[in-house]
Amino acid sequence: MRSTPAVRARGISKWFGRVIALDEVDLDVGAGQVHGLVGPNGAGKTTLLGLLLGLARPDAGSLEILGTPARQTLVVPDGVAGFVDGPGLYPTLTARQNLAALASLRGTRTSSAVDDALEQVGLGDVADNRVRGFSLGMRQRLGLAAALLTHPRLLILDEPSNGLDPAGKQHVHQVIGRLSDDGVAVVLSSHRMDDVAALCTDVTLLATGRVVFTGPLAKLAAESDENDYRVITSDSAKAAVVAADTPGLRIIEAGDALVVRGPVLAIDHLVIRLVGADVALRELTPVVSPLEAAFLALTHTESPL
Numbered sequence: 001m002r003s004t005p006a007v008r009a010r011g012i013s014k015w016f017g018r019v020i021a022l023d024e025v026d027l028d029v030g031a032g033q034v035h036g037l038v039g040p041n042g043a044g045k046t047t048l049l050g051l052l053l054g055l056a057r058p059d060a061g062s063l064e065i066l067g068t069p070a071r072q073t074l075v076v077p078d079g080v081a082g083f084v085d086g087p088g089l090y091p092t093l094t095a096r097q098n099l100a101a102l103a104s105l106r107g108t109r110t111s112s113a114v115d116d117a118l119e120q121v122g123l124g125d126v127a128d129n130r131v132r133g134f135s136l137g138m139r140q141r142l143g144l145a146a147a148l149l150t151h152p153r154l155l156i157l158d159e160p161s162n163g164l165d166p167a168g169k170q171h172v173h174q175v176i177g178r179l180s181d182d183g184v185a186v187v188l189s190s191h192r193m194d195d196v197a198a199l200c201t202d203v204t205l206l207a208t209g210r211v212v213f214t215g216p217l218a219k220l221a222a223e224s225d226e227n228d229y230r231v232i233t234s235d236s237a238k239a240a241v242v243a244a245d246t247p248g249l250r251i252i253e254a255g256d257a258l259v260v261r262g263p264v265l266a267i268d269h270l271v272i273r274l275v276g277a278d279v280a281l282r283e284l285t286p287v288v289s290p291l292e293a294a295f296l297a298l299t300h301t302e303s304p305l
Contacts, residue, residue: 141171
């Protein structure tokens with residue numbers, strides 16, 4: 001028997017005046033799934049997250065959260081927690097006091113729940129420090145701790161890795177992984193494709209309010225037929241001649257480091273031809289990851305060199 005999806009959206013649209021923020025968006029998120037929302041600035045990611053959190057209502061389409069149709073009133077659906085545009089925190093209170101205040105409002109008064117949430121996100125050592133002295137990354141982690149207090153079944157996170165150092169990122173990734181293992185559905189937005197690759201099983205790519213791709217992460221990475229590669233050899237001039245004569249390849253940049261564009265098969269042929277021409281291959285790396293290349297291709301964004 002198939003379990004009830006955490007999110008089921010069909011034809012969701014949202015307007016702000018004459019601006020179409022979301023244009024007939026479909027979204028499915030299952031229990032235990034970590035689903036990424038990616039896209040350029042202004043693509044509609046934050047608007048969609050706000051709808052899932054009950055901070056706005058769709059103007060058209062149907063939306064079910066944890067098996068229940070979304071209410072027409074602005075209220076956070078039961079079993080849902082998270083934040084958009086950064087967590088709302090009291091800067092003059094400590095981390096512990098912030099969470100204690102939230103726990104009291106939600107009817108959870110045990111200090112152990114607050115301490116456990118702080119430890120999970122790696123803020124136990126600074127629990128009694130005032131939030132006004134926290135970095136952006138620490139505030140993001142405290143926002144995640146606040147969401148954990150409710151034991152959500154659907155967690156909504158807007159750029160959860162924003163401002164995190166490597167240790168903070170590790171804590172956040174571990175928390176999200178544990179939640180997923182426990183059956184919690186997570187929907188997160190991110191501009192960092194490495195975070196999406198590390199965390200998400202599925203992804204929805206938005207551009208100008210429309211879905212241009214949705215599905216498994218591996219399928220998105222395969223969407224880009226061509227990629228840019230940086231090639232460093234023992235003879236850059238000779239390598240450029242070989243590359244120019246390789247079918248399917250285009251030279252994007254010449255010099256000590258040659259940048260070529262083409263499908264994987266053409267790159268394979270280039271390597272064979274370089275070896276045959278007695279040119280040593282010292283480095284062959286994609287300028288961007290296959291996942292980022294697919295993102296750029298589907299959103300018609302130029303790759304920076």
